[in-house]
Amino acid sequence: MSLPTAKTIIRKAGSAVAIINGDNREVLKKYVNQVDLLVTSPPYADARKKHYDSVHPDDFADWFLSFHEAFYNALKPNGSLVINIKDKVVDGVRHRFVWRMIEALCDQGWYSIDDYIWHKTNPMPGYWPTRLRDGWEYCFHLSKSKKPYFNADGVRKPIGDWVESRLRKLGENDLSRHNSVNQSGFGRDISKWVGKQTVLPSNVISLALVGKNQGHPAVFPVDLPLFFIKLLCPEDGLVIDPFGGSGSTGLAALSAGRRCVLIDNNAEYCQQAVRRLREEGVAEDHEVQPQKQVKPQPGLFPKS
Ligand SMILES: C[S@@+](CC[C@H](N)C(=O)[O-])C[C@H]1O[C@@H](n2cnc3c(N)ncnc32)[C@H](O)[C@@H]1O
Numbered sequence: 001m002s003l004p005t006a007k008t009i010i011r012k013a014g015s016a017v018a019i020i021n022g023d024n025r026e027v028l029k030k031y032v033n034q035v036d037l038l039v040t041s042p043p044y045a046d047a048r049k050k051h052y053d054s055v056h057p058d059d060f061a062d063w064f065l066s067f068h069e070a071f072y073n074a075l076k077p078n079g080s081l082v083i084n085i086k087d088k089v090v091d092g093v094r095h096r097f098v099w100r101m102i103e104a105l106c107d108q109g110w111y112s113i114d115d116y117i118w119h120k121t122n123p124m125p126g127y128w129p130t131r132l133r134d135g136w137e138y139c140f141h142l143s144k145s146k147k148p149y150f151n152a153d154g155v156r157k158p159i160g161d162w163v164e165s166r167l168r169k170l171g172e173n174d175l176s177r178h179n180s181v182n183q184s185g186f187g188r189d190i191s192k193w194v195g196k197q198t199v200l201p202s203n204v205i206s207l208a209l210v211g212k213n214q215g216h217p218a219v220f221p222v223d224l225p226l227f228f229i230k231l232l233c234p235e236d237g238l239v240i241d242p243f244g245g246s247g248s249t250g251l252a253a254l255s256a257g258r259r260c261v262l263i264d265n266n267a268e269y270c271q272q273a274v275r276r277l278r279e280e281g282v283a284e285d286h287e288v289q290p291q292k293q294v295k296p297q298p299g300l301f302p303k304s
Contacts, residue, residue: 010250010277013058017250017260017277021270024242024263028070031261036149036237037075037250039225041084041218042067045097057090058069060097061104067242068108075238080148080232081110084118084220086137092130102140103230110142118224119206139205139224141232149237154230167194215272216246226252233258247273254281 007020020027027037033160042064045057055063071081087098106112116139123135167190172192193199205227210219225241229252233239238259241249244262250273253260 008274010254010274010281012254012281015249015254015257015259017253017272019247019250019264019270019273019277021265021267022263023265025067025070027186027263028074028240028242031074031077031240033073034238035228036076036079037082037233037239038071038080038242039084039228039232039239040241040243041220041245044085044218045088045095045200046090050244052272057088057097061100065108068105068110072109075144078120078145078147078149079143080228081142081170082116082225082228082232083139083140084224085249086134092284098138098167101165102142105142110144111146113141113143113146113148114203115140116203116205118281119204120209121206122208122211124283128131132237139228141228143297146289149232149234151231151234152200155201155227157201159193159196159199163196165192166190167227210248216269216278219246220248221250222251222255224252225249226256229253229256229258236295244273245269245277250277251280 007018010017010019035053043054045060046054075081083103085098087096088095089095102112118137118139120135120137123133126133170191205224207221212220225239225248229239229249233256235257239249239253239258239260240263241260242263244250244264246269247262250260250262254277262270262273264273
């Protein structure tokens with residue numbers, strides 16, 4: 001069996017993460033039709049020039065299209081691609097390279113399933129004459145099919161204390177479906193919430209920016225890929241982060257008991273990911289939801 005370039009495998013309680021140093025367009029050729037979820041944060045346009053290649057915003061959509069074939073072919077027919085990204089201000093104006101990228105991908109056959117927002121609970125301080133502090137980023141959910149694998153129950157959250165006091169005071173309007181007075185078609189039936197312990201979250205994910213230095217300039221919080229892994233990857237599925245960086249997606253996959261491959265074309269970041277997975281492989285309590293243990297899965301590396 002021939003393996004793509006340098007790789008390391010970290011194992012924990014039945015799940016495993018492989019870290020592969022290489023260009024994802026090459027490495028992914030070995031995973032055709034095998035991947036349930038690609039979840040990633042690519043280099044942002046014109047950013048981190050000191051650390052890795054940066055692409056001019058005007059060229060970004062075309063550059064990203066160079067990954068389309070590898071990503072599309074690697075995914076199973078009901079698989080998903082989640083891209084965390086943010087546009088930037090060029091010459092005082094928001095550049096729309098991110099929108100162009102999504103439109104270009106849809107022209108190639110991807111379906112735009114939904115746009116999630118990562119709401120940063122601790123945005124960077126600063127002052128700008130025409131805009132406020134930047135407190136959010138996009139997470140685009142794309143898929144090869146209009147009906148990708150989707151397990152909403154995997155991301156249910158506790159319903160919250162406010163419900164108990166609200167349900168104690170149910171009024172007349174709460175005991176049956178209450179339609180909007182302006183005929184908008186919206187309505188609610190609060191009584192349906194009686195006895196419920198959990199609720200589905202919205203498509204706004206509130207998480208703090210990563211404060212501590214992880215040996216990489218652009219680390220996203222482990223809980224961000226974790227959310228999408230639980231939502232979009234079956235328990236016996238395979239997750240790949242094609243721009244793996246310091247290994248945040250690997251940490252999330254370990255805590256969720258999924259098989260995972262991280263790919264990065266920078267050898268130092270791969271080493272950093274290996275270090276981090278070894279040191280932090282046991283995720284912090286607040287990041288880990290109780291998960292069913294899954295059997296060790298074969299096939300982390302492709303047959304060739
Ligand atoms: C925004 S960072 C990802 C950071 C990651 N989410 C984390 O939490 O550490 C993007 C990464 O993509 C890598 N990269 C850029 N082009 C690549 C390519 N063609 N193949 C694989 N990795 C690439 C860069 O080295 C960089 O580490």
